[in-house]
Amino acid sequence: MRELRVEGTSYPLLRHLTPPVVAVTTVAGERTNGMIVNSAQRASLVPSVPRISVYILKPHVTHEMIMESGVFAVHLLRNDQWDVIWQLGLRSARDVPNKLDGLELHTGVTGCPLLKDCMASFECRVINAMDAGAATFFLADIVKDHPGTDGEPMTSPYFRQNMPPDRVRAYESNLAHAMEYLEPLSRSIDAVGWKGPRNRSE
Numbered sequence: 001m002r003e004l005r006v007e008g009t010s011y012p013l014l015r016h017l018t019p020p021v022v023a024v025t026t027v028a029g030e031r032t033n034g035m036i037v038n039s040a041q042r043a044s045l046v047p048s049v050p051r052i053s054v055y056i057l058k059p060h061v062t063h064e065m066i067m068e069s070g071v072f073a074v075h076l077l078r079n080d081q082w083d084v085i086w087q088l089g090l091r092s093a094r095d096v097p098n099k100l101d102g103l104e105l106h107t108g109v110t111g112c113p114l115l116k117d118c119m120a121s122f123e124c125r126v127i128n129a130m131d132a133g134a135a136t137f138f139l140a141d142i143v144k145d146h147p148g149t150d151g152e153p154m155t156s157p158y159f160r161q162n163m164p165p166d167r168v169r170a171y172e173s174n175l176a177h178a179m180e181y182l183e184p185l186s187r188s189i190d191a192v193g194w195k196g197p198r199n200r201s202e
């Protein structure tokens, strides 16, 4: 894989800034979907106004669906939940009819499908969005949280250090392929904020 470099910096050092590996689910009309992100961050220091931000690439089906409905759920995964990561993070809903098949789910107050097995899930409603060229940063209020199991969270360092070799190949090849078409998109920013979900009735 081509080494990615930021001028004056070794790109791998940026991995120290990476949040844990979590599952994001969403709903739009009749469709439900899920994906994996390592870009979900606490986005408020005020406990009474809890917020999360996520960075989601535009080609992903989940991106299109969050744009449409304005809701998503973030799930903290334990570090033994590899199967969920492979199921949601290596294949797009463009290629698999229902990515959530086989996972135990319940429906949240936002309508999002929620994984029953996780350390916690946070249902979110988008309040702002920032275009990042190839992706969108969604800033969202946590509207409901659901406690789950005990365990150790799937941190990004743990994920990188313990990924089986055959999965490393699939993951790195997905990344390399994505970089080719994302690089040109990354330079074109539309400095417009969130106007609400596309399916909002008012």
Ligand SMILES: Cc1cc2nc3c(=O)[nH]c(=O)nc-3n(C[C@H](O)[C@H](O)[C@H](O)COP(=O)(O)O)c2cc1C
Pocket: 021, 033, 034, 035, 036, 037, 038, 039, 040, 055, 056, 057, 059, 060, 061, 062, 063, 085, 088, 089, 090, 091, 092, 093, 094, 099, 135, 159, 171
């Ligand atoms: C460990 C890991 C971290 C990922 N982090 C992100 C991320 O932060 N943002 C993103 O857009 N995609 C990320 N992805 C890629 C998506 O999860 C993946 O491409 C997914 O198949 C998209 O699904 P969709 O097209 O059905 O929405 C990550 C994948 C893995 C395995």
